[in-house]
């Protein structure tokens with residue numbers, strides 16, 4: 167086998183034969199005599215595999231090994247070709263007789279033979295061909311015949327399509343399952359030629375190749391033009407000298423970039439990462455806060471793709487040694503998207519990150535963000551206090567800025583003067599004076615804030631308190647009659663207070679200026695389309711009860727749920743959620759209100775734990791608790807809450 171065959175790249179490099187050409191050939195392709203697998207070398211004429219005749223009453227063959235003859239044959243086949251010794255054979259038969267457990271199961275559990283040897287033996291006994299998936303090329307055409315969710319559910323992988331015989335070759339976990347074959351034939355309209363493959367390989371290929379199915383579009387773009395047209399960035403540069411808008415569709419590279427961006431919009435991604443690696447270029451999308459690898463580009467097009475993006479975002483394309491920033495506007499299906507682009511030189515080339523900025527109008531309300539109950543009441547009360555600081559805390563990507571926008575939208579009336587200092591301006595809001603900071607030009611959070619204080623605003627939003635100077639100015643602004651909204655990079659709400667003291671804030675001034683601190687994280691919501699109920703393990707329920715404490719009884723009472731019969735929810739994965747089981751996001755929050763007792767702890771410079779303890783006594787619900795309540799209500803999963811709680 168050639169190296170090209172072993173690489174699971176689904177996009178051919180321009181000089182290699184297009185991988186998708188396998189689709190036009192017959193399934194014989196995989197049975198080439200030079201294959202090192204003797205079983206896969208059977209002539210294709212034996213297809214469809216003469217399988218043991220199904221009994222009319224049951225659509226499925228004896229797939230779960232419980233009856234004797236088939237299983238013994240597999241074992242016997244392994245004995246026959248010497249994979250299993252007589253001794254091993256005897257001990258398996260003995261165990262089979264003693265325990266009644268199927269011989270194949272015993273074989274698998276004891277790892278006596280490799281997965282591949284077992285699959286091959288099955289292939290021989292049941293007369294269904296065996297395929298090594300990593301040795302067959304990817305066929306976008308075959309891939310598109312069966313959706314990834316179906317592939318995942320039945321553990322099957324379509325790898326070749328023969329249009330002449332109308333046959334789709336499918337590797338299956340259990341090729342004897344006529345029910346699945348029947349279903350696939352009805353669904354696809356093709357005759358299904360089933361193959362054995364190892365389970366490990368199936369699971370791996372299903373994930374990898376479907377993840378790259380976006381690549382079929384890109385593959386098409388690559389095939390449109392001859393290889394030399396994207397060997398350098400020169401042509402792109404020349405095109406850029408003309409009108410970018412006119413040339414965006416011209417070159418295949420432009421088409422690739424367009425496809426990458428179009429997919430970002432379609433999949434509701436917030437960021438696109440184009441990451442050069444040693445031998446390939448990885449494209450990852452951040453969707454609902456989590457990065458997904460969706461595309462792998464051949465290394466040969468990397469420079470051209472990066473150059474195209476740099477041209478679009480007005481960066482210097484010949485400058486590759488220093489980071490650059492830029493932005494551009496992209497239109498897909500009448501939807502307009504602003505992109506903020508940054509480049510970073512890495513050892514394997516320039517890495518590009520594009521952030522998709524939403525246009526105004528899409529700011530969610532506080533309730534839509536998932537803030538509720540006492541937390542909502544406290545936050546609303548704090549936002550109408552005439553002066554003081556309202557802080558939102560959390561790590562990067564925890565939705566802090568969105569929360570600030572929601573707050574601003576709520577209080578934005580013609581009677582108040584609202585100014586913001588942002589990095590970047592993510593939403594453009596009507597009636598608000600938004601300023602983008604520009605450190606190179608000397609406009610930082612601190613210098614901007616200083617200028618603001620001379621402009622007499624009522625409400626100031628400062629993107630982030632990063633340093634002592636900004637902290638001091640924010641406190642000063644609050645003490646002189648302004649409302650200040652800002653964010654701070656701390657894990658918990660309580661942690662913000664000691665952090666500000668670390669930034670040399672004067673404890674007394676801090677206590678007098680602070681109104682409220684809210685900690686937050688974002689979790690993914692269960693996809694409503696494929697949501698299912700399940701019974702949680704005892705240990706999980708114990709953990710939930712322990713974390714929630716008194717809140718648990720309150721919840722059980724309020725929802726009149728019997729404690730013994732609690733069900734949790736999860737998403738099975740469907741087309742609507744791209745197989746992830748999640749769609750959309752919701753926040754989990756904790757709100758700490760500054761009061762006399764908390765103030766005293768700050769003056770005493772006590773640690774965050776002490777402040778948290780006092781907060782709990784005052785009725786504060788912690789983020790993890792809020793998350794667990796949202797789990798009990800079927801909004802998200804326990805795994806999601808634990809994922810973000812550990813940050």
Ligand SMILES: [Zn+2]
Pocket residue numbers: 693694695696697737738739740741742743744745747748
């Ligand atoms: Zn779904």
